[in-house]
Amino acid sequence: MSAxxxxxxxxxxxxxxxxxxxxxxxxxxxxxxxxxxxxxxNGAGKSTTMRLLTxxxxxxxxxxxxxxxxxxxxxxxxxxxSGVVPQRDNLDEELTVAQQLEVFARLYRVPRRERDxxxxxxxxxxxxxxxxxxxxxxxxxxxxxxxxxxxxxxxxPELLLLDEPTVGxxxxxxxxxxxxxxxxxxxxxxxxxxxxxxxxxxxxxxxVAIMARGRVIDRGAPAALVARHAGAEVRELxxxxxxxxxxxxxxxxxxxxxxxxxxxxxxxRAEGLDGQLGPGRTRxxxxxxxxxxxxxxxxx
Amino acid sequence: MSASSASGAxxxxxxxxxxxxxxxxxxxxxxxxxxxxxEWVVFTRYWRSTTFSAVVEPTIFLLAFGFGIGALVxxxxxxxxxxFVGTGVVAMAVLFASVFPAMFGTYVKRRFQHTYDxxxxxxxxxxxxxxxxxLWIGVRSGTYGLAPLLVASAxxxxxxWAVLLVPLIGILTxxxxxxxxxxxxxxxxxxxxxxxVISALVTPLFLLAGTFFPLENLPGWVAAGAVVNPLxxxxxxxxxxxxxxxxxxxxxxxxxxxxxxxxxxTAAVVGMRRVLID
Numbered sequence: 001m002s003a004x005x006x007x008x009x010x011x012x013x014x015x016x017x018x019x020x021x022x023x024x025x026x027x028x029x030x031x032x033x034x035x036x037x038x039x040x041x042n043g044a045g046k047s048t049t050m051r052l053l054t055x056x057x058x059x060x061x062x063x064x065x066x067x068x069x070x071x072x073x074x075x076x077x078x079x080x081x082s083g084v085v086p087q088r089d090n091l092d093e094e095l096t097v098a099q100q101l102e103v104f105a106r107l108y109r110v111p112r113r114e115r116d117x118x119x120x121x122x123x124x125x126x127x128x129x130x131x132x133x134x135x136x137x138x139x140x141x142x143x144x145x146x147x148x149x150x151x152x153x154x155x156x157p158e159l160l161l162l163d164e165p166t167v168g169x170x171x172x173x174x175x176x177x178x179x180x181x182x183x184x185x186x187x188x189x190x191x192x193x194x195x196x197x198x199x200x201x202x203x204x205x206x207x208v209a210i211m212a213r214g215r216v217i218d219r220g221a222p223a224a225l226v227a228r229h230a231g232a233e234v235r236e237l238x239x240x241x242x243x244x245x246x247x248x249x250x251x252x253x254x255x256x257x258x259x260x261x262x263x264x265x266x267x268x269r270a271e272g273l274d275g276q277l278g279p280g281r282t283r284x285x286x287x288x289x290x291x292x293x294x295x296x297x298x299x300x
Numbered sequence: 301m302s303a304s305s306a307s308g309a310x311x312x313x314x315x316x317x318x319x320x321x322x323x324x325x326x327x328x329x330x331x332x333x334x335x336x337x338x339e340w341v342v343f344t345r346y347w348r349s350t351t352f353s354a355v356v357e358p359t360i361f362l363l364a365f366g367f368g369i370g371a372l373v374x375x376x377x378x379x380x381x382x383x384f385v386g387t388g389v390v391a392m393a394v395l396f397a398s399v400f401p402a403m404f405g406t407y408v409k410r411r412f413q414h415t416y417d418x419x420x421x422x423x424x425x426x427x428x429x430x431x432x433x434x435l436w437i438g439v440r441s442g443t444y445g446l447a448p449l450l451v452a453s454a455x456x457x458x459x460x461w462a463v464l465l466v467p468l469i470g471i472l473t474x475x476x477x478x479x480x481x482x483x484x485x486x487x488x489x490x491x492x493x494x495x496x497v498i499s500a501l502v503t504p505l506f507l508l509a510g511t512f513f514p515l516e517n518l519p520g521w522v523a524a525g526a527v528v529n530p531l532x533x534x535x536x537x538x539x540x541x542x543x544x545x546x547x548x549x550x551x552x553x554x555x556x557x558x559x560x561x562x563x564x565x566t567a568a569v570v571g572m573r574r575v576l577i578d
Contacts, residue, residue: 017578056422057578076328076423086420090414092338094345103341106424107334151418219488 005068007032007159007190013062015048015214016137018217021253022048024214025062030207032158035191037180037205039198041258045214046194050163053192054084069157080109087164087194089144091136097123097147098132108155118154126150126180142173149180160184162193166200178203202287212295222287224237227291229257231269233299236263237280247277259292268293327431331424335432345442350401354444358393362386362448365453365512377514379543386452387542388511390445390466391473391534395506397441398474402481403494406433410485415479416576426573428484434565437478442470449542459542466541472557473534479564486571512533530560 008030023045030036038046052064053058055075064071068077074082090123092100101119110118128145131139139147145165152160166174167179181204196200201208202222209219218225236243237247244265251258257268267273267287270282343350366382376384409415411570419429446467449459484497508515508522509531526532533553540550 015578051578056417056420056576076331076425079421080423086417086421088414088417090418092342092415093413094342099341103334104418105424107331107419107424108338109330109334109423152421202562238522 005032006030006065007067008192010049010052011058011063012069013052013064015045015052015057016060021214023052023059023150026182026215028209028216029192032190032191033188034206035185035204037201038192038194038207038211039196039201039205039208039287040211041196041295044196044211046196046211047163048190048214049211050084050161050194051255053161053214054079065135074136079092080155082161083155083157085148085152085160085162087167089148091144091147091151093137094135096133096135097128097139100136100147101151104151107250109122111154113129118156122154124149124228125153125183127176142169142176145169145173145177146180149177153184157189159190159192160299162191164194164196166195166197174200198286198291208287210291210294218294223271226287228290229268230289231271232285233270233273233282234285234289235267235270235273235277235280235282236261237278238262239278239280250277257293258287262287303471320524327428331428332432332435334422334424335419335429336436339433339436350440350446353394354397354441355447358389358448359451360403361392361450362389365389366452369512373487380456382452383454383457383543384539385512386448386457387539388509388535389448390470390538391509392511393448394441394445394470394473394534395477395502395531397444398437398477399481399502402434402437402478403485403517404491405437406482407485407488407494410572410575411491416572417512420576426576427569429571430479430565430568433482434475434478434568437481438471438475441474441478442467442472445470445474448502457542460544462541462544464541466538469534469537469541469557472554472561473530476530476557476561476564481560482568483564483571485528486575487569505529505531508532527556531558533557533560 004091006029008028010026010028013023013026014021021151026045026049028049038049040046048057052059052071053066055064055072055078058072066075067081069075092103094104098119101122102115105115105118120129121250123132126149128143128146128150136144136147140212149162149165157205162181166177169177176201181193185204185206191204193200193204206221208222208225210218210225211217218227218229235242240245248258248265251265251267252290256270259266259268264280266289267277268285273282362385363387369385370381373381375381415503416429421424447465449463449466453459484494488494488497508526508528510526511531515526515532516524533556537550537553537557540553
């Protein structure tokens with residue numbers, strides 16, 4: 001892969017499952033060395049996109065390149081240089097932590113003389129060295145998730161694909177995993193992470209691609225996306241249904257996007273509105289405002 | 301939207317043709333080795349229970365038929381009935397030790413444990429995965445197939461030197477039936493469906509192969525149909541190896557087993573690719 005070559009390039013990629021189009025003419029380029037967050041609700045096409053990148057799904061149309069290898073023809077070469085952390089836990093329950101890592105070190109062709117050190121490094125990275133001989137079925141949920149990441153890193157991949165890495169985990173474990181991902185990102189590993197947690201994308205990703213209905217509908221650095229779509233401030237208005245409907249009409253007349261948020265109406269780009277449009281509070285705009293604004297969907 | 305996305309949108313107006321689904325033809329030994337290592341490590345955890353069922357069940361068949369029917373029938377085809385059934389049960393042991401783990405084990409690993417999703421994220425393709433799984437089960441079942449011979453030897457079976465070929469016959473047979481089990485696991489709608497397979501396919505396979513009684517006493521069409529039963533060829537080869545039966549020509553039987561293994565391997569690869577790759 002040359003210095004200017006993207007780590008990932010998808011061009012006009014479509015994937016259908018019967019009548020359902022999971023990925024629809026998707027274009028996506030990921031430069032080497034960044035962390036890209038694929039942000040979208042369930043069914044947006046994120047997981048299918050991740051499977052396309054390992055050739056576990058084959059595109060019906062379009063071209064997929066990973067680390068300079070055209071998929072699916074050169075998928076083994078691409079997978080040898082990539083690590084995958086699946087959304088669904090598929091660890092071998094019967095094995096110990098170290099045995100699992102050894103199995104994958106072999107599957108990833110880590111040379112025999114480097115295998116022990118590769119396993120030790122992966123254990124260290126995932127903070128599982130003390131659990132090396134523990135059977136996987138005795139690990140906590142957080143440890144299992146860390147082991148999944150260690151397993152995907154045992155061969156020092158250039159590209160790490162994380163599919164919903166923290167789904168279903170408690171906040172503390174999520175924070176631990178975020179630290180691990182930041183460490184990898186800072187070490188120069190290209191990371192592609194699908195998530196439906198907006199704060200996760202905001203925290204970890206250099207670049208966020210917002211997906212809906214199988215397409216990337218916008219992309220950019222989180223702060224740039226916020227500035228572009230939601231401005232600096234959001235005014236959250238409260239009141240009865242009639243007052244809120246009136247405020248919405250007024251905001252739109254001023255060219256300001258709005259979103260319904262439970263018993264409130266949030267007005268985007270509300271800098272300088274102060275008390276106009278009715279009672280409420282002003283807060284800084286966040287990525288969630290962008291997501292709702294561009295997808296028309298509330299985050300799940 | 302970013303510039304790269306915008307330029308991509310322009311390209312999307314004329315979508316590329318669908319990429320080829322075919323994979324490179326070369327099979328890598330290191331890929332097979334990785335999968336085989338996994339199977340070996342799992343086996344070291346469960347070898348006692350696996351070996352117990354694989355050895356004890358055919359031994360019970362051997363003793364029950366050998367002494368039960370053997371008390372009524374002294375000789376079959378010129379050999380003591382215990383010797384006849386002892387060699388026949390080798391084939392049954394190989395069948396049971398291959399087709400059952402291939403069906404149930406593969407199904408569980410694919411549908412419930414999602415083991416194959418993890419393996420296929422590594423540089424392994426479906427052909428290598430299927431080959432390694434069938435090879436492992438084939439070697440294991442070929443080894444287990446020796447158990448009935450050892451038991452029969454304790455009761456007087458005196459095989460010739462060619463008995464050393466029995467593990468090879470067992471491995472070839474086991475590979476074919478393992479591939480068949482893997483294929484079946486890729487087409488059944490649920491794990492309960494294996495009940496149909498066992499009743500309608502596995503049971504006739506081991507009963508109508510010359511394992512417990514000679515086929516020539518059966519109606520002509522049944523005996524003729526046995527030629528397409530791979531296990532019949534295994535039984536004939538095992539008896540030929542153990543007793544060095546005069547006039548027995550192994551080539552046709554070996555070719556029959558090779559053809560069966562090749563056909564089932566192909567079916568297993570196609571079936572597993574269909575369910576593992578979207």
